[in-house]
Amino acid sequence: MNLRRDVFQAIADPTRRAILLLVASQAMTAGAIASNFGTARPTVSKHLQILTECDLLAQEPNGREILYRLNPGKLKELADFIEPFRKLWDERFNTLETIMKNYKARE
């Protein structure tokens, strides 16, 4: 589960979440991404490295440049992670709702 924990650490940082949003619509170079943030270029590079290492971002060669793009599969995996927990409660509450509707009908 180590890798998974890294993914959660990756998205815990607001700058990294902003980067993910930024590249969601189009693949961008590190420079173009950095120009959106007030932080130093090496700081953004570090964020890109972390996001790439845990597969949230993918690198795409484009001529002499490297573009960063979102890896939607990994994001979906993250969203799916909490889904079983939500489903568990949803099903439990659905049962409550059904039982109470019948209860009301009986009254």
Next chain:
Amino acid sequence: MTLKTKIIAEDGKQDLLITREFDLPLDLLFRAYVEPDLVAQWMGTNVLKLDNRNHGSWQFETTDAQGNVVFRANGVIHEFVPNRKITRTFEIETTSFPVQLEFLEFESLSDHTSKLTMQIVFKSVAHRDQMLQLPFAQGLNMAHNRLQNLVSPLN
């Protein structure tokens, strides 16, 4: 489609928020939390004790077909305000998982709809994350078991 049950679990926090809108009037929703036989039905567990009052307490137990206890949980009810809120602790006796603090707030949305907001506070961030992961891990286990069942006849 909007989801009826929502989970909010912010990174690095040791609590989580569960919200649910019900197609039930407030008093019926609240009654589902108060009457032992109703609680037993929707929670799928036996209610050994449910003393709904300030400084009250509760205890639930689930047994398998052979009568073995597979789940037993208990807690104290710190505050009980009819049709408004229940503040209680929740501890599973059958595991070493630390006690949780639960704030349940009930509100009316209309004559026939209501909303429950449940805040659960855990001992630590790690414990919260572990609880969130539990159904995921169980799901994985189940998938694994299914896979094994499919595979083992081949061996």
